[in-house]
Amino acid sequence: MSVPIDAVSYYAHQRAGALACIDLETGKRWSYAELARDVERTATWLTHKFGPASGVRVASVVRNSVQLLILHLACVRAGAIYAQLNWRLTPSELTALFQDAQPSLLFHDPEFKLPPFEGPRITSTELESAIAAATTAVPLQRRPPDAVSTLLYTSGTSGRPKGVMVTETNVFWSCTNFNLGNSITPDSTVLCDMPMFHTAGLIAAVRAPLLAGGTVLISRGFDAEKTLARIADPGLHVTHYFSVPQMAQMLWQQQNFRPELLQQLTVYATGGAPNPKAQIERFVRAGIRMSDGFGMSETGSNFGMPVHDPQMLLAKAGSCGLPYISVQARIVNEDGTDVAINEVGELWLRGPSVTPGYWNQPQLTQAAFAAGWFKTGDAASRDADGYYYLVDRRKDMYISGGENVYPAEVEAVLCELDAVAEAAVIGVPDAQWGEVGRAYIVVRAAQSLDAAAVIQHCRTRLAKFKIPTTVIFTQDIPRTASGKIQKAVLQERARHGQ
Numbered sequence: 001m002s003v004p005i006d007a008v009s010y011y012a013h014q015r016a017g018a019l020a021c022i023d024l025e026t027g028k029r030w031s032y033a034e035l036a037r038d039v040e041r042t043a044t045w046l047t048h049k050f051g052p053a054s055g056v057r058v059a060s061v062v063r064n065s066v067q068l069l070i071l072h073l074a075c076v077r078a079g080a081i082y083a084q085l086n087w088r089l090t091p092s093e094l095t096a097l098f099q100d101a102q103p104s105l106l107f108h109d110p111e112f113k114l115p116p117f118e119g120p121r122i123t124s125t126e127l128e129s130a131i132a133a134a135t136t137a138v139p140l141q142r143r144p145p146d147a148v149s150t151l152l153y154t155s156g157t158s159g160r161p162k163g164v165m166v167t168e169t170n171v172f173w174s175c176t177n178f179n180l181g182n183s184i185t186p187d188s189t190v191l192c193d194m195p196m197f198h199t200a201g202l203i204a205a206v207r208a209p210l211l212a213g214g215t216v217l218i219s220r221g222f223d224a225e226k227t228l229a230r231i232a233d234p235g236l237h238v239t240h241y242f243s244v245p246q247m248a249q250m251l252w253q254q255q256n257f258r259p260e261l262l263q264q265l266t267v268y269a270t271g272g273a274p275n276p277k278a279q280i281e282r283f284v285r286a287g288i289r290m291s292d293g294f295g296m297s298e299t300g301s302n303f304g305m306p307v308h309d310p311q312m313l314l315a316k317a318g319s320c321g322l323p324y325i326s327v328q329a330r331i332v333n334e335d336g337t338d339v340a341i342n343e344v345g346e347l348w349l350r351g352p353s354v355t356p357g358y359w360n361q362p363q364l365t366q367a368a369f370a371a372g373w374f375k376t377g378d379a380a381s382r383d384a385d386g387y388y389y390l391v392d393r394r395k396d397m398y399i400s401g402g403e404n405v406y407p408a409e410v411e412a413v414l415c416e417l418d419a420v421a422e423a424a425v426i427g428v429p430d431a432q433w434g435e436v437g438r439a440y441i442v443v444r445a446a447q448s449l450d451a452a453a454v455i456q457h458c459r460t461r462l463a464k465f466k467i468p469t470t471v472i473f474t475q476d477i478p479r480t481a482s483g484k485i486q487k488a489v490l491q492e493r494a495r496h497g498q
Contacts, residue, residue: 006168007211008073012036014213015186021216023066024230030066032213041134042074042127048134050104052141053079057151059103061087061094061112063220064196067124069206070131071107072150072196076168079143083151083163086197088403088463091115096161097153100360145169151359152199152297154404163359164297166203173353174199174300175208177324181304182240182267182291186213190240191230193222193247199297200272200402205242208301224250232261241265244272244402245279246434248290252282259286267291267307272402273434274390277318284313294320294390299374300353302327303388319387326351329388331380336370339381344391347380348373396487398427398435403465405437407487410468413461414439419449424477424485425468428494437468440477440490449473472498 011018016033023029030038050056058080062068068084075082083101085094087109095115106121108114122130143149150166184190190209194201196218209216217236219226222243228251231238241262243251248270251257262268268283268290275292283290290313291305305321306312323329331345332338339345350373357365368375379391396407407425414423422442427435443449451471458467478486 006076008032008036008039011213019215020210021066021218024217024219025065038070038131039073039077040136041131042070043077043140044136044138045130045134046074046078046080047138047140050080052139053143055081056104057081057083057101058105059083059085059101060107061085061114062107062109063087064192064218065124066218067127068196071127076149077140077142079141081148081151084197084202085153087112090461090463092461093463100161100163101151154297162361164355165357165359166355170300170353170355171203171207173326174203175211177326177353178204178208178301179212181324182269182307184209184212184214184240188212188214188239189217189237190214191217191238193219193227194242199295199300200242204301222247224254227251228254228257228261239266242269245270245275246401246432248279259288263287269293271295273399280317281314284310289313292320296376298355299349302349316387319389322386326353330373331382341384342381344379344381347376347378349376400435400465401433405466410437410462410466413458414441417457419444419447422477424490426487426490426494438470438472438494439468440472440474442474442477
C-alpha cells in the first residue's frame with residue numbers, strides 16, 4: 001500500500017500561497033508552502049538524530065504554538081511517534097508519563113518545572129535554530145498510515161496513565177468527520193484556544209482545518225476577553241470556534257458581550273463536557289449556531305448536530321447529535337444486546353477513527369473492545385429520530401473545565417496521608433467549571449487532620465484541576481457488600497449539602 005501525501009504537503013503544491021496558520025502570540029504567519037518547508041526541515045533534523053522511520057517517542061511539554069504543530073507534523077513525516085503531554089501536570093505526574101512513553105527527545109517551555117529527564121531537551125528557540133540549519137540531504141521515511149504516530153495521554157481509572165495510540169488513519173477519519181459535520185472548507189478559519197495536548201485542540205481544531213485547506217489561528221490559551229475580541233475581529237475572519245461549555249459561558253458573561261460579536265461564526269462547536277440545554281438554547285436564539293458533539297481521545301470526533309438547521313438545534317438541544325460519516329454507534333445493555341429506542345445503555349462505537357488501543361497496556365486494550373466495538377463506558381440513549389443523548393457516565397470520571405478527572409487517582413493521593421483511613425472523591429456541580437471535586441475522608445483513630453493540610457498535600461501531587469475544592473470529614477464511607485464505594489450515596493449526600 002502506498003503511503004498517502006499529508007495535507008500540508010498536498011496544499012503546498014495546490015494552494016502554495018494560501019494562509020495555513022498564524023501564531024497569535026508572535027503574529028508570525030505561514031503559507032502552506034512555508035509550513036511544508038518548516039515541517040520538512042524539522043523532519044530532516046529528526047531523521048539525522050534518530051534515523052528514518054525510527055518510531056522513537058518525541059515528547060512535548062509546551063503551551064500552544066505553531067512550533068508545536070510543526071514538530072508534531074515533522075514527527076509524522078520522519079516516522080517518529082509524537083507524545084504531547086499535559087503541561088498542567090505536576091512533575092510527579094509527568095514522571096509517570098516519561099516512564100511510560102520512554103521519549104528520546106523532550107520539547108519544552110522553560111517556564112515549566114519538569115522532573116529529571118536524561119535525554120536531550122530542546123526549547124522553542126532552539127527548535128527554530130535547528131529548523132533554519134537543517135538540510136534536505138537525508139531521505140525521509142514515514143511509518144505506515146496504520147502505525148502509531150501520536151500518543152495522547154488520558155488519566156487511568158487505576159491511577160496509571162493511559163497512552164491512547166493514534167494512527168494517521170485515525171487522524172484522517174476523525175478530521176474528515178469533524179470537517180463534514182461542521183462545514184469546514186478551504187474558506188474556513190478556525191481559532192484554536194483548546195490545549196493541543198487534547199484531541200479537541202490538536203486534532204479537531206488544528207489538524208482538521210489543515211486537512212480541508214483552511215486556516216488555523218493558534219493562541220497560547222483561552223482568555224475570555226482576548227478570545228471574544230479575536231472572534232469579533234473582521235481582520236481575522238474567524239468562521240469556526242470550538243470550546244468546552246464553560247468557556248462559552250465565560251464569553252457570554254464578559255462585560256462587553258453582545259450576541260452580534262459571535263453571529264458571523266459558521267459554527268460554534270462544543271464538546272469535552274456536557275453542554276447544558278439552557279445554554280445551547282440561549283446561544284441559538286441569539287443567532288449563534290451552537291452545535292454540541294461528542295468525541296474521545298480513543299475515538300476522535302463521533303457526533304454532531306445539523307449546524308445549518310437552527311430549528312433542529314433548538315428542538316434537539318441537549319443532544320450530542322447524529323453519528324458522523326465514518327462512525328457506527330450502538331447502545332447496548334450489560335450482555336451486549338442493543339437496547340430499544342429511548343432506553344439507556346452503554347455507548348459503543350466502531351469505525352476507522354477508533355484507536356487500535358493503549359500504549360504498553362494489552363490487557364486494558366482487550367478489555368476496552370468487544371468484537372471490534374469500542375466500549376466508551378458512557379451511558380446514553382437514542383431517540384426515534386436517531387439523535388443520541390449522553391445520560392450519565394458509567395465510569396466514575398467527572399469533567400472539570402473540560403479536563404477529565406478520575407477519582408481513583410485523587411483517592412490514591414489522599415491515602416498517602418498517614419492520617420487518612422479511607423477516602424472517596426466525587427464530582428459536584430460548579431457554576432464556573434461545570435464540576436469540581438469533593439473529597440470525603442475518614443480520619444484514622446487518635447489522629448487529626450484539617451482541610452487545609454489535605455489541599456496542600458494535593459497541590460504537591462496533582463494538577464490544579466484535579467484538586468478537590470471541598471473536603472468533608474465523615475465517620476464512614478458507604479460501601480457495597482463487596483467493598484465498592486457507593487458513589488451514588490455520596491452524590492445524594494452532596495445534593496443535601498453534606
